Amino acid sequence: MGHPMFNYDPVLGDAIFEYCRERLAMDPVPLDYGSLKSIPDTALDGLISLEGRDPKEILSFFTDQLAHSVVSIDSPRFLAFIPNAPTKSSLLFDMVVACSGLNGTSWLESAGVVVAENQALEFLADRIGLPKGAGGCFVSGGSIGNLSALTVGRDVGRSRRPDLAPHTLRYAISADAHSSVGSALHILGMEALLIEPDDHRLTIENVRAALAADPHPETVIGIVATCGTTNAGIVDDLEGLGTYCRENDLWFHVDGAYGGAAMFSTSETPLIRGLRHADSFIVDPHKWLYAPLDCAALIYRDPRLARAVHTQQAGYLDILHEGTDESFDWNPSDFAIHLSRRARGLPFWFSLVTEGVRNYETAVQTAIDMAHHTAQRIEDVDYLELVRPVSLSVVLFRRKGWTPEQYNEWSHQLLRDQIAFVTPTKWEGETIARFAFLHPDTTDEMVDEIFASMRD
Numbered sequence: 001m002g003h004p005m006f007n008y009d010p011v012l013g014d015a016i017f018e019y020c021r022e023r024l025a026m027d028p029v030p031l032d033y034g035s036l037k038s039i040p041d042t043a044l045d046g047l048i049s050l051e052g053r054d055p056k057e058i059l060s061f062f063t064d065q066l067a068h069s070v071v072s073i074d075s076p077r078f079l080a081f082i083p084n085a086p087t088k089s090s091l092l093f094d095m096v097v098a099c100s101g102l103n104g105t106s107w108l109e110s111a112g113v114v115v116a117e118n119q120a121l122e123f124l125a126d127r128i129g130l131p132k133g134a135g136g137c138f139v140s141g142g143s144i145g146n147l148s149a150l151t152v153g154r155d156v157g158r159s160r161r162p163d164l165a166p167h168t169l170r171y172a173i174s175a176d177a178h179s180s181v182g183s184a185l186h187i188l189g190m191e192a193l194l195i196e197p198d199d200h201r202l203t204i205e206n207v208r209a210a211l212a213a214d215p216h217p218e219t220v221i222g223i224v225a226t227c228g229t230t231n232a233g234i235v236d237d238l239e240g241l242g243t244y245c246r247e248n249d250l251w252f253h254v255d256g257a258y259g260g261a262a263m264f265s266t267s268e269t270p271l272i273r274g275l276r277h278a279d280s281f282i283v284d285p286h287k288w289l290y291a292p293l294d295c296a297a298l299i300y301r302d303p304r305l306a307r308a309v310h311t312q313q314a315g316y317l318d319i320l321h322e323g324t325d326e327s328f329d330w331n332p333s334d335f336a337i338h339l340s341r342r343a344r345g346l347p348f349w350f351s352l353v354t355e356g357v358r359n360y361e362t363a364v365q366t367a368i369d370m371a372h373h374t375a376q377r378i379e380d381v382d383y384l385e386l387v388r389p390v391s392l393s394v395v396l397f398r399r400k401g402w403t404p405e406q407y408n409e410w411s412h413q414l415l416r417d418q419i420a421f422v423t424p425t426k427w428e429g430e431t432i433a434r435f436a437f438l439h440p441d442t443t444d445e446m447v448d449e450i451f452a453s454m455r456d
């Protein structure tokens with residue numbers, strides 16, 4: 001008998017596994033609410049105590065009260081922001097990761113995790129046309145992925161331009177880049193050459209014009225492109241921007257947190273061909289690659305550059321770095337801003353391996369087709385209007401005559417009625433409605449219910 005806190009309680013185990021079984025079997029999952037309306041503010045008071053509480057009582061408190069106060073991101077009625085619809089196999093395998101407390105920090109500790117995660121990363125890298133040897137690690141999200149990658153690009157830029165004062169180095173970015181890119185530059189203490197592209201799509205012509213008009217174009221050490229802007233799904237001119245970077249020794253980072261998943265589509269292949277030029281690339285399996293939060297793939301063309309920047313040095317860590325053969329000394333901790341990490345890539349790996357690539361292709365393509373089909377249907381509704389052509393799986397549309405307050409009220413009511421979770425967005429200063437399709441089980445009938453709710 002050891003310390004009581006480490007005993008397995010089979011009764012509690014059964015109760016939790018039973019809850020998980022029920023949850024996994026729900027078809028469909030309830031949309032649920034994101035607010036705490038049904039729970040009194042004081043519900044959690046005094047729960048943390050010296051003696052501890054009955055776990056079954058607390059499990060019931062969670063299942064009956066807290067769990068319903070979270071919008072189910074895997075509902076086919078979740079069309080706001082960027083949804084996420086983990087496959088059941090990825091959710092199940094996340095339980096394996098959880099129950100094993102699986103560590104994914106270093107080769108020494110976790111080779112069995114690392115080889116599987118790396119297989120998934122290599123598959124993604126190969127799919128976008130990066131050369132053999134490309135690799136990286138899974139991080140918690142696109143934001144950390146962008147920050148980690150832009151740190152490497154910055155340091156490479158410094159070494160290429162030793163003549164320039166380090167703090168003057170900049171990235172060229174689009175005004176439509178994700179907010180996390182701005183945050184990353186803020187953390188890195190870097191400025192941006194901020195470009196407002198025509199129709200929100202960054203092209204090589206935009207970059208050339210901005211550089212020509214800039215007093216210090218030599219300080220731009222890289223370009224950040226987006227493969228699928230979050231708000232509108234727009235894919236920048238990856239081919240033009242990437243080629244320019246290769247020819248001019250600039251770092252080419254592509255943020256594909258959402259739209260990188262289009263690598264599984266058939267219709268978007270020409271649009272994303274330029275991904276093969278990326279020096280660094282991110283895609284979030286926890287968005288459109290059907291894995292649970294929190295999981296972003298961060299991939300470098302030349303991972304050695306990243307290792308040189310991110311490896312943490314400490315006496316107690318030296319043993320992690322004493323291998324000689326690189327392929328057998330792969331520490332995920334060396335490729336991003338993190339050290340300890342859970343084996344967060346494994347649920348994605350397990351799902352990819354077991355479901356098969358074709359299922360990913362059809363699911364991603366279904367979402368894109370749904371977006372185009374919905375846009376056509378919007379044309380037939382007299383009180384609705386398409387705001388711009390569909391890009392990837394995002395539909396921007398307007399309810400004619402509505403004020404921003406009306407959009408907000410409608411969005412809240414839609415959730416209260418458990419019809420859908422759809423949030424308004426801003427486009428060129430105007431508040432409008434937006435669908436981000438992702439779940440292949442979203443139906444025309446669900447969209448019809450949403451359209452009907454906008455009638456008056």
Ligand SMILES: *Cc1c(COP(=O)(O)O)cnc(C)c1O
Nearest residue numbers: 141142143178180230255257258
């Ligand atoms: C969602 C998103 C991010 C941020 O990713 P997180 O996983 O939320 O940190 C970055 N870039 C783009 C284009 C995104 O859509």
